Amino acid sequence: MSAIKTWNFGIIGCGTVADFHIAAINQIEGARLAAVSSRNADKARAIAEWEQCDWTSDYKTLIGRSDIDIVCLTTSSGSHARIGLDVLNAGKHLIVEKPIAMNSADAALLVRTAKERGVKLSVISQRRFEAQHQAVKRVLEEGALGKLLLAEVSLPFYRSQAYYDSADWRGTLAEDGGALMNQGIHSIDLLLWFAGEARTVFGQVATQTHVMEAEDLGLAIIQFKSGAFGTIMASTSIQPGFPASLHLYGEKGTIKLEGTSIVHWTVPGRDEPKWIHSGAYGGVSDPRSIAADLHQSQLIDVLTAIETGVEPLVTGEDGLRAVQLVEMIYASAAQGVRLTVGGSGQPDPR
Known part of the structure; x- marks a missing residue:
């Protein structure tokens, strides 16, 4: 019987939303948090020490790693298009928090780039x-x-x-x-x-x-x-x-x-x-009051899409x-x- 493949995740952005992604990754068999990145080095270091993974304050270092398969992008919304484009051009599968971008032109560019690079793109719509x-x-x-x-x-x-x-x-x-x-x-x-x-x-x-x-x-x-x-x-x-x-x-x-x-x-x-x-x-009056189980379901769906070649339930086009x-x-x-x-x-x- 063949061993289960380990999918190495990287997370760009170490704010509150990243916590949901980390919790989800930790509950998925065959998933591993390999590295996190934040402009705030103290935040990245603290999470890395807790999760026992690598960290960097330069996301381009993270996406340049050969062992990273999938990137979860959890930065502020206005940076999704710029950083997401770099992730896709690095040949990494991308799971981006909502919204996929702040305008449809940038969203369409992300969708087009994912297709050109042959990688999966999914926007969090848990x-x-x-x-x-x-x-x-x-x-x-x-x-x-x-x-x-x-x-x-x-x-x-x-x-x-x-x-x-x-x-x-x-x-x-x-x-x-x-x-x-x-x-x-x-x-x-x-x-x-x-x-x-x-x-x-x-x-x-x-x-x-x-x-x-x-x-x-x-x-x-x-x-x-x-x-x-x-x-x-x-x-x-x-x-x-x-x-x-x-x-x-x-x-x-x-x-x-x-x-x-x-x-x-x-x-x-x-x-x-x-x-x-x-x-x-959750989320009615406090954006932090949601559970991570639905993020887990969506991440599993994306992994299944990568492994089988089908489209994930939530595609880049949906986000667009x-x-x-x-x-x-x-x-x-x-x-x-x-x-x-x-x-x-x-x-x-x-």
């Missing part, structure tokens, strides 16, 4: 791996809801001013994004996964309760290529903060999700999956579509018109 979302996806693929009519996303989160003041990049459009690009991107990914690609968008954004550049409230009306409609509300101003919800209305029934729970299930011929329990829902939709919401809000997603940026004539 909520796809929650049991209730997996069950809903199966129902939609089987057509049990019939024609999808409307999909509603609501993300009434809360972040304090101190959260945005904790780093100079927080709340900036170039480095962080607002309620849509930062907090709302997970729900937007699920919306596109369930409803398909967006065709048109009309958006509004506002900064109501925080001193920052980006929005703390984002709203959008979407029409999907299927003909279905969708709505998005994402905020970091709602006290005390509530779990995200996603409601799906089809011609034959309705599914309502809140946090990790199914709160309504009317699906002809399909019993509500009572066995589902995805654990506590989510960023593109947020970008178009911003553009629509700025122009005050409905826009075609992926179009010229001109008003939609319909």
Whole structure:
């Protein structure tokens, strides 16, 4: 019997998010944390000593190592495109935290480079791996809801001013994004996964309760290529903060999700999956209050994709579509018109 291959991981970025990746790697058979990198040498050294791995303050040293197979990129959002491109050009598989990039042009470049280099690219969208979302996806693929009519996303989160003041990049459009690009991107990914690609968008954004550049409230009306409609509300101003919800209305029934729970299930011929329990829902008012088990599921999925040659459940293209939709919401809000997603940026004539 052949031995299990050991996959050597490197992590670039030693902030809070890296902790979830480290915990996930440590729980995967055949995975090993080989090295970490941070501009803050003290942080990198401390993690390396605890994890008994190597460290560097220069990420290019990490990606130049021949023993690193996969890189988890957990730096601030605005650096994802620049560092991610270096990782891919070094021939390493890349798992990048959300969002994949801050604009669709950079995201598309990452996707194209991964294909050219023959490596896997996946963006962290770990909520796809929650049991209730997996069950809903199966129902939609089987057509049990019939024609999808409307999909509603609501993300009434809360972040304090101190959260945005904790780093100079927080709340900036170039480095962080607002309620849509930062907090709302997970729900937007699920919306596109369930409803398909967006065709048109009309958006509004506002900064109501925080001193920052980006929005703390984002709203959008979407029409999907299927003909279905969708709505998005994402905020970091709602006290005390509530779990995200996603409601799906089809011609034959309705599914309502809140946090990790199914709160309504009317699906002809399909019993509500009572066995589902995805654990506590986190991140409502504290971005650190999430578990690492879903990161573990996504990392395992990427390893399986590498080993079998298939695409991971969450691809670079998926990350691109989510960023593109947020970008178009911003553009629509700025122009005050409905826009075609992926179009010229001109008003939609319909």
